[in-house]
Amino acid sequence: MSRIGESHPCTMPAPALETLVVDILVLYYSRDGATAAMAQQVCRGIETIAGAQARLRTVPPVSTVCEATDDAIPASGPPYAALADLRECAALVMGSPTRFGNMAAPLKYFLDATSALWLPGDLAGKPAGVFTSTATMHGGQETTLLSMMLPLFHHGMLLVGLPYTEAALTRTRTGGTPYGASHVGFNERSPRLSDEEAELCRALGRRVADLAASLVRH
Ligand SMILES: Cc1cc2nc3c(=O)[nH]c(=O)nc-3n(C[C@H](O)[C@H](O)[C@H](O)COP(=O)(O)O)c2cc1C
Numbered sequence: 040m041s042r043i044g045e046s047h048p049c050t051m052p053a054p055a056l057e058t059l060v061v062d063i064l065v066l067y068y069s070r071d072g073a074t075a076a077m078a079q080q081v082c083r084g085i086e087t088i089a090g091a092q093a094r095l096r097t098v099p100p101v102s103t104v105c106e107a108t109d110d111a112i113p114a115s116g117p118p119y120a121a122l123a124d125l126r127e128c129a130a131l132v133m134g135s136p137t138r139f140g141n142m143a144a145p146l147k148y149f150l151d152a153t154s155a156l157w158l159p160g161d162l163a164g165k166p167a168g169v170f171t172s173t174a175t176m177h178g179g180q181e182t183t184l185l186s187m188m189l190p191l192f193h194h195g196m197l198l199v200g201l202p203y204t205e206a207a208l209t210r211t212r213t214g215g216t217p218y219g220a221s222h223v224g225f226n227e228r229s230p231r232l233s234d235e236e237a238e239l240c241r242a243l244g245r246r247v248a249d250l251a252a253s254l255v256r257h
Pocket of ligand 1: 074075136137139175176177178226230
């Protein structure tokens with residue numbers, strides 16, 4: 040993505056603003072598939088915005104007993120995220136299952152390695168949103184979402200939520216919060232998002248992408 044207003048010393052013409060496409064990073068961890076299903080819906084929301092495309096990335100699991108290394112490319116699913124993904128993307132939508140009311144360690148582990156981006160302020164001013172999946176209705180959706188925001192605030196990101204102008208937020212009987220999208224799994228074997236949960240995932244993707252695209256244009 041080239042920055043608007045940057046001077047171009049070479050003779051190549053700058054891309055027209057209307058053809059500029061910004062990447063929105065959808066970064067998630069999922070062990071049993073629910074957060075992965077949410078990430079797919081977030082991507083669908085992003086892709087409804089002209090000039091925005093989703094870049095889906097995950098993180099490998101971590102081990103408590105030793106520093107484990109994994110193949111750079113997982114056997115299935117999206118590629119593992121690299122710092123370059125965060126640097127290159129115009130915005131971030133980040134998802135994690137709840138772990139005791141907090142984000143999962145693999146995602147936190149990845150974020151803990153982002154000092155090289157924090158020092159020069161590479162993420163400052165970029166929009167971000169968060170989503171989570173829990174087993175139970177009151178198992179810590181809000182605490183997880185709010186704590187996921189903390190490192191993003193340190194990076195200077197602009198947090199985007201879900202206002203009640205999104206009608207599904209009033210209708211939902213399961214997941215969905217003003218702080219970000221959520222899903223309640225009720226310990227079901229295969230993840231099945233409710234219509235409202237899926238709609239709010241798409242709304243979050245759409246809102247983050249819309250803001251990122253307009254920030255790039257202005
Ligand atoms: C170690 C651990 C801690 C968990 N803590 C909570 C919790 O605090 N609240 C809750 O509702 N669910 C909790 N869960 C359940 C998961 O958050 C839930 O099943 C989630 O939907 C899984 O997402 P995934 O399918 O993307 O892996 C926990 C699960 C594990 C393994």
